[in-house]
Amino acid sequence: MKRIFHIVILFSGLWSTANAQDTKSCACCTENHQAFDYWLGDWEVYNTNGDVLGTNKILKMQAGCVLLENWVGASGSTGTSYNFFDGVENSWNQIWVSNTGGVLRLKGNPNEDGAMVMTSGMVKNPDGDYYNQITWTPNEDGTVTQLWVILNQKKEVINTLFRGIYEKK
Incomplete structure (x- = not known):
């Protein structure tokens, strides 16, 4: 009987610890933290002519607090x-x-249409200073x-560097 009591107490303790970890792991389960979830997935990326530019895999990690991007270009x-x-x-x-x-560092937020818009700080250049801006639009x-x-x-806008259309594999 004593042994069963210890097992019940041990199980209760493990369940409480699991629940506490579950609560902690959901620190990033807010609407703000999920605003970029539409980018999650395994993607084939095309240009506007339908040519393959590469593949991209976007995963959630660190208990949902980080989106990890892994790009492989066709080039x-x-x-x-x-x-x-x-x-x-x-x-x-974003840190790329x-x-x-x-290395590219971007900062921003979703716009009123739900597209994620992130912009770099000013990039100093002898030919003229500029900003990078990347927008991801869910279609x-x-x-x-x-x-x-x-x-x-x-x-x-003075130049377009990249326009890619992501299609789930």
């Missing part, structure tokens, strides 16, 4: 980004690192459009 380029909502700053952030050593057909543009100091 051999690769890159990884960490995307997360910062509750202190009330903003989404490519296989060429390129009604389940695809996602990613648009990467360069903005001048007045935040006007």
